Amino acid sequence: MSSRILLAIAAVATIAAGAARADEADASQYAVQFQGTRTKAEVQAEAATVSATRSTEPAGSRVAAQVKSGIDAKEVRARAAQALRQGLIPRGEAG
Template sequence: MNAKSLLAVAALAAAFTGVARADEADASQFAVQFQGQRTRAEVMAEAATVSATRSTEPAGSRVAAPLKSTVDAKAVRAQAAEALRLGKIPSGEASI
């Protein structure tokens, strides 16, 4: 029984040591060198013009202007009431 548990511990230790050495320790893949072609002043001038011309209003936040209609609101309500009375507009579970 003791030999089985010792063997299991040794197998687990061997498995975890392989996982621990899976990557480089110096993290050299994160050290990226970048050489730009523009000066700092050019970038700052471009950033200033972008912020001056961009709208701070979120997209789609404007309310649409009301549509112009020649139909009277009382006539529309009367037609809707008549359609409901005649059963042309389903309601309740029948509306599915």
């Protein structure tokens, strides 16, 4: 008896689901009507000038030029070690 009830409930649910989808699928009743004021030639001319002046390079993609220095790496390491000994460079979480 429970299988008959379950089958009846499934049949009613299937019919209800089909009735819920009876509306139009494209939602054309919500379409917005748009009327432009410019001609097609004006829009195409503007599009041509924008594409000619716009850069295709992503922002921030250039690498900065290498900085030239008169100090060699050994001198930089020596100065960093001295600053660390004097407590000028913070270490760990205390800094």
